[in-house]
Amino acid sequence: MALIDNTIAPSGAAFQANRAGMLALIDRMRSLEERARAASAAAKERFHKRSQLLPRERVALLLDPDTPFIELSTLAGYMFDVPDADKSIPGCGLIAGIGFVSGVRCMVSASDSGIDAGALQPMGLDKQLRVQELALENKLPLVQLVESAGANLLRYRVEDFVRGGNIFRNLARLSAAGLPVVTVTHGSSTAGGAYQTGLSDYIVMVRGRTRAFLAGPPLLKAATGEIATEEELGGAEMHTSISGLGDYLAGDDRDALRIARDIMAGLAWDRPSRDGDTVFVPPRYDPEELLGIMPMDHKRPVDMRQAIARFVDGSDFIEFGADYGPATVCGHAKIEGHPVGIITNNGPLDPAGANKATHFIQACCQSRTPLLYLNNTTGYMVGRAYEEAGMIKHGSKMIQAVTSATVPQITLYCGASFGAGNYGMCGRGFHPRFCFSWPNAKTAVMGGEQAAETMAIVTEAAAARKGKPVEREQLDKMKAKITAVFDGQMDVFATSARVLDDGVIDPRDTRAVLAEVLAICREAERRNPQPMQFSVARP
Known part of the structure; x- marks a missing residue:
């Protein structure tokens, strides 16, 4: 191999300016990620009062300790839930990543039910579909920790409903591809979301907390006049003893996660091994x-x-x-x-x-x-x-x-x-x-200044063909607007919010x-x- 000669001078002014700029961007990224964690953690008292674990506590107990976990798309949906950058909570109400469960490398997806009861946030569909796509392409089992109020009907869009069918299609594809889908339904899994549970290969339900039904009591009464409690309609005991939807009945969240880990440990599933060199040297430069x-x-x-x-x-x-x-x-x-x-x-x-x-x-x-x-x-x-x-x-x-x-x-x-x-x-x-x-x-069709200058040239040429003068003030305003639009969308905080990367x-x-x-x-x-x-x- 050929050693790359070092040409970097860390004490130089350019290096120090670059470093300060990069650290500022990293601080912004980490503060946004922390905003999502804090918003979910604010529900801690409510969760613990009903003997539940917070979503990130569930993920931590599911994963093997001291093993890598690559969290995906942490900035997804930023500025899509609310337009105010200071109030927007990234992550789309979904915690997702690749980690180890009982020694098996898995894709993990968990409803962040500490935020809006786990309702799917804007861009949440895109994030969830990307998670499933990665599991399929990399032949990874999928472990889902489900507790969701479903889609946010205040932001209903028919195209999201139609595209949302891909979530359920992908669950069937994973199973058919020989990739196990293990689901712990910690709380609500209702309406179309019930199929997120139903299309799983192994289903763990929590006594007194799981709710899985196609129509909840209010909709059931409105549609048919029938009156039933949530427990009667879709409780864990009913599903594990009568409907057969549930396979395992857990006493609480901790017990459910233990069962999920036991399921993964019991599968004859391929454990990772290194095909590259077992001995390697770190980079010679810092x-x-x-x-x-x-x-x-x-x-x-x-x-x-x-x-x-x-x-x-x-x-x-x-x-x-x-x-x-x-x-x-x-x-x-x-x-x-x-x-x-x-x-x-x-x-x-x-x-x-x-x-x-x-x-x-x-x-x-x-x-x-x-x-x-x-x-x-x-x-x-x-x-x-x-x-x-x-x-x-x-x-x-x-x-x-x-x-x-x-x-x-x-x-x-x-x-x-x-x-x-x-x-x-x-x-x-x-x-x-x-x-x-x-x-x-930065990602864009071109830089903002180039886009603005291109449109200015086109505008001036069109005016010249018509024999009309170009108002310089209007042209400058147009250029400023185009530059702002391009610069606002090429920034990584905008592109990652749109799930145009994995994080x-x-x-x-x-x-x-x-x-x-x-x-x-x-x-x-x-x-x-x-x-x-x-x-x-x-x-």
């Missing part, structure tokens, strides 16, 4: 320095090799085609022993860079090496010379290679990800296996997160659950 490498202004250049050097094994990187299309950096490295092919950008993508990346992607597919895309590009090069050189066709080849790649692809937004460069660098629309962002990341991570955690997801991908490639024609049906 990962703390990742805070000062990336400039806050995406127009300023940065050598992405310096970022790579701070999270790959031994800071070793075998660069591929270093002198051809040099603004596109490709090469091989290892992360905690897991081989990976890395593609990143030291500038826009040009024809040579696109060709090199296409070749590298295909070579990694040949060797079954996972691909990591570190997005830091303003897009593909434009201009007469680049058009004559075939920029469109060479960029198209790269996009085709990304689309057709047969190995796991992981995307990390490290800086700018603009225009078709987002597509060529395996943006979210190209279904990378995992997609994370650093707090400074924002502290750059210092990059190595740990990538090592975990590479292990997950490698296990999925080796794992061979037995698919069935149908999912497991209740008796």
Whole structure:
């Protein structure tokens, strides 16, 4: 392997400015995550009074102690519940992530019922569907901790109702794919949400707390005139002894989580093992320095090799085609022993860079090496010379290679990800296996200033064709508005809120997160659950 030479000066003014900017963004991210935790924890007295655990207490008891847990989409829904940034609570009322349950790596999804009784928040559907998609793609069992008031009818949208059917379809797909779905129904699971329980392979219910029915007492009375209590309609004892919906009756939340862990321990399920090197060396350069490498202004250049050097094994990187299309950096490295092919950008993508990346992607597919895309590009090069050189066709080849790649692809937004460069660098629309962002990341069709200037030129040309003068004041107002719209939507706090990534991570955690997801991908490639024609049906 080839050691990356260090060119970073931590005492320099630029590094210190970058570091201060990155730390401020990390503080903002952590404060928003804490806001969601605090909002849920505020219900502690109410939960404990009725002998229930808070949602995060449930997750903590479910997971194996002192093992990694990658929480997903913690900023999802930010500014979608309320437009006031100071009052918005991110997370969509759902706690989700990948962790270990009785030694088995699982996808875990838990209703955050400390917030609005677990009602699904705006963007919650997108988050839940992404969680299921990740479980399917990575061949992970799904453990659900359900207690939800259902959809928020005050924000009813017919398209959400129709798309919501995918939640139940995916549960059936998981079961049919041989991926167990274990559900603990801690509280309400009503109306359509009852199928979230009903479509599970193993169901644990809590005495005196579980409520699962298609119509609650008020709707039942309104629809049929029948009068029944919640316990009679859908209590745990009725479902475990009469309807057969429940398989296990637990005394309380703790007992239910113990049963869920016992179920997972008793399954003949594949335990993780490392296929990469068992002995590896850490980076030779301090990962703390990742805070000062990336400039806050995406127009300023940065050598992405310096970022790579701070999270790959031994800071070793075998660069591929270093002198051809040099603004596109490709090469091989290892992360905690897991081989990976890395593609990143030291500038826009040009024809040579696109060709090199296409070749590298295909070579990694040949060797079954996972691909990591570190997005830091303003897009593909434009201009007469680049058009004559075939920029469109060479960029198209790269996009085709990304689309057709047969190995796991992981995307990390490290800086700018603009225009078709987002597509060529395996943006979210190209279904990378995992997609994370650093707090400074920006995603857009182009920069706000470029968009505003483009529209100004178009407006002036249209006015000239009509022989009309352009009012400079109106033009300036239009440009300011366009810039504000673009800048407001390219920010990672806006894109992650829309579930356009799987979460924002502290750059210092990059190595740990990538090592975990590479292990997950490698296990999925080796794992061979037995698919069935149908999912497991209740008796």
